[in-house]
Amino acid sequence: MTRWGMVIDAARCVGCQACTVACKTENQSPLDAWYAPVIEWEEGEFPDATLNYLPVLCNHCEDAPCVTACPSGALTRRDDGIVMANEDVCIGSRACMTACPYGALHFFEDRGTVAVEGAPAEAVPSVPERYAHQRHVRGAVSKCTYCAHKIDFGLENGLEVGVHPLATPACVVTCPAECRIFGDLDDPDSNVSQYLAGHGGGEVLRPDAKTLPSTQYVGLP
Amino acid sequence: MTAVSSTAGGGAGPQNVFMDQFNLEARTQRVWDINHAIWFTLMGVGGGVFLAGRILNLTEGLGYVLGIPTVDVVSFLAIAVGGAILVADLGRPLQAWRAFVNVRTSWISWGAWSDLIFLVVAGLLVLPALSLGGSEPFSGLGWDPHGGDGGGLALEIIAGVAAVVVMTYAGAVLARPRAIPYWNSPAVPLQFLLSSAAMSVAVVMLIEVIAGEPVTAGQMVLLAVLTAALLVATVAHLLTRTTEPGKRESLDRLLKGQYRRLFVGLVVAAGTALPLVLAVVGAAASGARDALAVLCFLLLVPGGFWLRLLTLRVGIFPPVHIPGVGGPRSVAMPAGG
Numbered sequence: 001m002t003r004w005g006m007v008i009d010a011a012r013c014v015g016c017q018a019c020t021v022a023c024k025t026e027n028q029s030p031l032d033a034w035y036a037p038v039i040e041w042e043e044g045e046f047p048d049a050t051l052n053y054l055p056v057l058c059n060h061c062e063d064a065p066c067v068t069a070c071p072s073g074a075l076t077r078r079d080d081g082i083v084m085a086n087e088d089v090c091i092g093s094r095a096c097m098t099a100c101p102y103g104a105l106h107f108f109e110d111r112g113t114v115a116v117e118g119a120p121a122e123a124v125p126s127v128p129e130r131y132a133h134q135r136h137v138r139g140a141v142s143k144c145t146y147c148a149h150k151i152d153f154g155l156e157n158g159l160e161v162g163v164h165p166l167a168t169p170a171c172v173v174t175c176p177a178e179c180r181i182f183g184d185l186d187d188p189d190s191n192v193s194q195y196l197a198g199h200g201g202g203e204v205l206r207p208d209a210k211t212l213p214s215t216q217y218v219g220l221p
Numbered sequence: 222m223t224a225v226s227s228t229a230g231g232g233a234g235p236q237n238v239f240m241d242q243f244n245l246e247a248r249t250q251r252v253w254d255i256n257h258a259i260w261f262t263l264m265g266v267g268g269g270v271f272l273a274g275r276i277l278n279l280t281e282g283l284g285y286v287l288g289i290p291t292v293d294v295v296s297f298l299a300i301a302v303g304g305a306i307l308v309a310d311l312g313r314p315l316q317a318w319r320a321f322v323n324v325r326t327s328w329i330s331w332g333a334w335s336d337l338i339f340l341v342v343a344g345l346l347v348l349p350a351l352s353l354g355g356s357e358p359f360s361g362l363g364w365d366p367h368g369g370d371g372g373g374l375a376l377e378i379i380a381g382v383a384a385v386v387v388m389t390y391a392g393a394v395l396a397r398p399r400a401i402p403y404w405n406s407p408a409v410p411l412q413f414l415l416s417s418a419a420m421s422v423a424v425v426m427l428i429e430v431i432a433g434e435p436v437t438a439g440q441m442v443l444l445a446v447l448t449a450a451l452l453v454a455t456v457a458h459l460l461t462r463t464t465e466p467g468k469r470e471s472l473d474r475l476l477k478g479q480y481r482r483l484f485v486g487l488v489v490a491a492g493t494a495l496p497l498v499l500a501v502v503g504a505a506a507s508g509a510r511d512a513l514a515v516l517c518f519l520l521l522v523p524g525g526f527w528l529r530l531l532t533l534r535v536g537i538f539p540p541v542h543i544p545g546v547g548g549p550r551s552v553a554m555p556a557g558g
Contacts, residue, residue, distance in 0.1 A: 041245040043544060054245065054542055065398040071329035072319035091319050092312015094252040095329050099398035102541050103248060107312060139312030205541040209399040221544045 003081040003214060004146055004161070005185035006172070007192045007202055008055050011219025012179035015040050015053040019171035019180065023057075026147060026170035028134035033106030035144035036171045043221070052221045055179065057171065058083060058104040058144035059205065059213030066096035066105060066143075074141070081185075081214050082148050090140035097141065101209040105143045108136050146182070147171075162191055185214060192216075245544075247470045250401060250536040256310040258530035261391040262420075263303030264336070265413060265525065268387035269421025271296040271343060271380065277440060279425055280367060283432040288352030291428055297340065300387065304336055328394040335386035343380035346373060388417040391529070401536045403471035408458035409532065415451040416525040419444060419496070423521045426514035436503070436510045444517060445500035452493045455528075467539035474535045484531050492524015 015038055023029070023036040036057040043050045060083045067075045067083060074090035077083050085105070097105045133149045136142050147169040154160070154167020161167045162183040172180040183192035195218070196202045202216030274280045274292035284291040308317045320333040348359045350366040364372030392410030399405045422444045426436050459476070462468050475484040496517045503513035 039245050039541070041544075052245075052544065056541060065400060068326040069329070069394075069398060071321075071323050071327040071333065072316070073322040074319075089316075089319060090313065091316040093320065093329055094312070095327070095394065097252045098250050098395070098404075098536065099400055101398075101400035101538060103538065107252060109312075137313070141312075206400075206539070208539075211399075220542060 001079070001186055002184050003186040004151065005060070005081065005183070005192055005214035005216065006057070006146065006169070007181045007195050008215065008217050009179045009181075009195075009199075009219045010052075010054055010217055010221065012177045013038065013053040013055055014177050015051070016176060018174045018176060019055060022170040022174035023144070026150075027144075028136070029142060030106065030108040030136050033108065033142060035104075035106070035142075050221075054221070055171075056102065056104075056205070057215060058146075059102055059211065059215040060146060062212035062214065063210065065099040065101070065209070065211060069095040069099035071095060078148075080151075082146050082151075083143070084145055084148060085141055085143045087135075087137035087140035087142055090137065092139040092141065094141065101206040101211065105141050107141050108138055245540050245542065247467060247540055248538045249534075250538065253533050253536075255530060256306055257391075258526060258533055260303040260306040260310075261413065261529040262522075262526045263299045263306070264332075264391060265388050265417025266420050266424060266522070267296045267299030267301075267303060268339065268384035269417045270299065270424050271339075271384045272388075273418070273421040273425045275368070275377065275381065277422075277425060277443075279429065279434075282434060283425075283428050285350075285352075288350045288357060289347045290350075291432070292425055293343065293347050295424065295428065296384075297344065300336060300340060304340075328390050328397060331386060332390035332394065335383045335390060339380055339383035339387055342376050342383065346376040346380055385414075389414045395532065395536070400538055402462065402465045402468035402539065403535055403537065404532070406458055406461070408454050408461070411454045412451065412458065412528065412532075415447055415454055416521075416528055419447040419451055420521050420525045422447060423496070423514070423518040427518040430511045430514055436514045438504045438507065438510075441500045441504035441510065441513070445497055445504060448493055448497040448500060448521070452489070452497060455489060455493065465539075466543065467537050470537045470539075471535040474537075475531065480531050480535065483527055488524050488528045488531060491520050492527065493521075496520050496524075 017038050020034060020037045024034065027035060029035055036055065039054040039056055041052050043052055060081055062081065064075070064077055064083050067077050071093055072089050072091045074086045075083060075096055076086070087108075092107065094107055097107060133145065150167055150169065151161050154164055157166075159167035162172070162181070165173045169180075169182055172182045181192050181195050183190035185192055187193060196216065199218040202218055203220050204213045204216055270292055274290065274296070280290040280292055286294045308314050311317055321330055321337070324330045324334060346364070346368070347366045349357070349362045349364065351357065351359055364370055364376060366373060368374045368377035389410050392413030395401075395404040396406060396409045422440065426440055426444070429436050459472065463472060474480050499513045499517050499520075503510045503517075506513075
């Protein structure tokens with residue numbers, strides 16, 4: 001069984017926020033929604049100060065509290081482990097936002113959008129499903145989907161997910177430091193499994209929340 | 222670990238409304254606030270008044286509105302208004318019906334169903350008593366609206382069970398996820414249940430006073446027991462897991478910071494401890510019971526509202542990562558696949 005996951009080597013991150021912007025561009029997320037920001041913080045005092053970076057995004061948890069809390073069934077976990085938000089089904093209760101330990105869900109208030117006016121909501125035959133993910137519903141919650149539309153496009157067209165740029169999440173493709181690796185966590189030969197094995201395993205954020213994230217980290221400060 | 226400070230909006234405060242997402246700091250939830258506190262309170266009172274009216278055998282004798290006992294009318298109104306506020310607060314109110322879908326795991330769905338079941342079943346229960354223009358068009362329905370026969374009793378039991386869920390589920394919604402440590406405790410739904418019950422007894426006693434009926438010592442004893450239990454639950458919640466990231470910040474705000482006066486003064490002292498004392502006094506002093514009952518109402522209902530609002534406002538997410546504190550290795554993925 002495939003279980004898509006991402007490994008983030010925080011030690012490699014240079015804090016350029018290219019992933020933040022690439023995600024925004026790819027998903028046309030609502031004005032105040034950042035699905036994949038890089039947290040930065042200063043540690044220590046001059047002259048022994050360090051600037052740290054931590055890329056974050058939806059953790060696509062195996063035991064996803066957002067899915068559990070959602071009353072409408074708008075949040076679901078696919079068989080391949082990706083947690084999806086169906087904005088057309090969402091009622092805007094925001095229960096998921098209080099249940100997610102990572103702040104990975106975003107409520108689209110009626111404050112405008114950066115989405116291009118007229119972006120087609122339906123799939124266009126020449127660019128299958130290309131723009132459907134860019135349509136956001138006011139009053140609903142949206143989130144990172146690991147660029148599921150790209151993964152599905154890759155699988156449909158025989159592209160290697162996590163390797164081919166058209167079949168890999170935008171944040172992974174754009175990262176100049178290659179600190180993000182995407183692949184199948186259930187395949188011991190996959191790039192993510194190999195990377196984790198080479199680094200003695202990964203860590204997760206908020207382990208106390210016991211959500212079993214598919215986004216794992218190495219090199220955490 | 223040395224000092225950690227944010228470079229993106231720390232120190233002088235966030236540079237813009239989005240930037241707190243980029244900080245490695247504890248983060249206060251802002252999605253649920255006063256509207257939720259109002260409907261949490263109204264749901265608690267609505268379910269509780271229905272139950273209190275029956276447990277204290279006060280559905281009759283305290284006045285009627287269109288033939289329906291006043292306590293039941295108050296109960297229905299509270300739940301209907303609370304439900305309307307809930308729906309209005311949704312991002313997509315016209316899709317509200319979808320709240321009934323995920324009963325498998327979502328406490329909000331359970332709450333939606335319990336609200337609906339309560340209103341329908343309790344409404345059916347009292348329907349035979351409905352009087353319109355001197356006639357009782359539904360008197361032919363085959364059950365006693367006061368639960369005096371099999372059909373009426375069955376409806377009363379179903380409505381009563383739904384009322385208990387209505388009183389509790391808001392707390393359960395908060396308590397289930399582990400994201401916010403202050404909420405993630407069985408003490409929260411217990412507090413909400415006990416607060417709802419205490420407020421409801423106070424509301425029923427107020428209706429008694431308005432109707433000119435005597436408040437009894439037994440009712441005062443019941444109120445004393447409920448407020449004492451609420452005080453114990455509140456204190457127990459404050460004394461457990463006090464050093465846990467997130468909860469520590471919540472407790473700081475409640476006990477030392479910006480909400481100290483409201484929480485310690487309005488919720489704990491005036492909203493719980495003082496009504497407890499007044500109820501104990503009222504149980505012994507029959508002459509002052511009416512005045513004490515009114516005073517308990519005036520203290521308990523605002524106290525219950527502020528308990529809920531402050532619980533929401535101190536909902537704090539700990540930082541997603543605490544530098545230098547590693548989690549367990551490969552929770553989901555053993556090294557080497």
